[in-house]
Amino acid sequence: MDKLKLLVVDDEPGIITGVERTLRNFSVSYPFMDEDIAYDIFEAETGEKAIEIIEKYSIDIVLLDNKLPGMDGIEVLEYIKNKNYDVAVMMITSYASLDLAVKATNYGAYNFVPKPFTPSELKAAVENITKNLYLRRMTRKMTQEGKEIRFQFLSILSHELKSPINAIEGYLRIMKEKQAGDRIEDYMEMIDRSVERIKGMRNLILDLLDLTRMESGSKRRDIRSLDIAEVARGVADAVEPLAIQHNIKIHLDCDENIFVNADKHEMEIIINNLLSNAVKYNKDNGEVFLAIKEKDDSVLITVEDTGIGMTKEESELLFRDFVRIKNPKTKHITGSGLGLSIAKKMVEMYKGTIKVESEPDVGSTFTVEIPLK
């Protein structure tokens, strides 16, 4: 049970005890709240005392009478607003003029409950204000977390962009100063590596475009019924040149006439990321098997390779942004570390799942399952 601190400010002792009695065993629940919310009740007879308690105990909810001996309720409200406290205020008052109501609303009062009120009126009002406060705090928290994730993403991204630039700059400096000899041949490896790093940067930018288009939802998705085998064949053709370079054979085993309602470009990105990894992280003369099958109202896309594989710990990380596995076998392979995280996000847009099974030096199998309905 969660507890909120609720302060009743009224100079009539009867009201205070009434509120106290009504709310003592009262709690509020919301389907998506982990716990019910109950109340710790505080009391104050004057505005001055109210402010003291609010500041001392960080009160969450205030039930505030306007007519008080010293400072008015509305002045307390104004004080809370100026201090920017995260407090929800409900005015309870018998002489509510429109003028006062407008003023109170301007100062951020959540609502107005006329006195006298019945216990059930009070409960309903407290329930409302509690839910409003809860949602307001949740929204703020989620926005904040979103900002932190974005910040983290951007700092890794800038590192990923800076690192090839630094490397190439370093190579150019060595060449400029002819640190490794006078002939261009002395620098061939550096030149090749620079070209490779530029290629990697270009791919990173392309991956980023996929990602931002997807996340901003700015790209118009063109959802239609697709023959998924046909999409797979198209992707396999596109990956073929890379496979030929390493004498890797791509085998296709596709059931015909499986139709998925999807955006063609998105399906291509998913299959392409898996298939090009199966080639990239393979061994020379290796094999890749791409299968499309229907199973229990889902389509299964499996991509199996005879490549370098990975350990269990490694396979747990790889769907995250920018994760790349570094070892002697992958050291010459460039990549952004975004391909699989993009694939996963896209698969999830279709309420699907993506899994990997792998064994070092034997190979990996990636399985995508997308519900057909």
Place this chain on the structure above:
Amino acid sequence: MKSNRKILIVDDDMDVILTIKTILKSKGYDVISAVNKEEAIEKLRKEPPDLAILDVMMTTPYEGFELAEQMLSSDEFKDIPFLIQSSIDILTTTDTKSSVQAMAREYRKDPDFKDLRVLLVKRISDGSAGIDYMDEKGKSHWFPVRGFIKKPVDAQKIIAEVEKHLA
């Protein structure tokens, strides 16, 4: 210049490897490389180098340090000198009476240094040096090193440092 001396570079950054390799090869050294501790141990065993250059952060944050400590404590590798490559600033001392380890302990008493994970300490007069670091579990380590190479890589400095230890 001594030629055909063999140097092992251990770094997970291919570009650092290629840069150092190119510089050292132009001076006539044989250069081999490894991208992590495991591969490094394999190379140390199969093609024992005359000198190793170790990066600190590889797959794990202190992998280079772990490798260094492992080398120092193994009969097989304890005679292979190594340099530590790092972008962390090196603390120098001019004290000639106490050991560098004692100097590191002094630094640890200073509020500016006491919470740092890693201290690289070097005595100017005789070049003796060592590393005091706290691992991920909060355990303190100390081990002596031959020298440091400051990142980013600078051709002149790296050649000078390497030649000093292979002289």
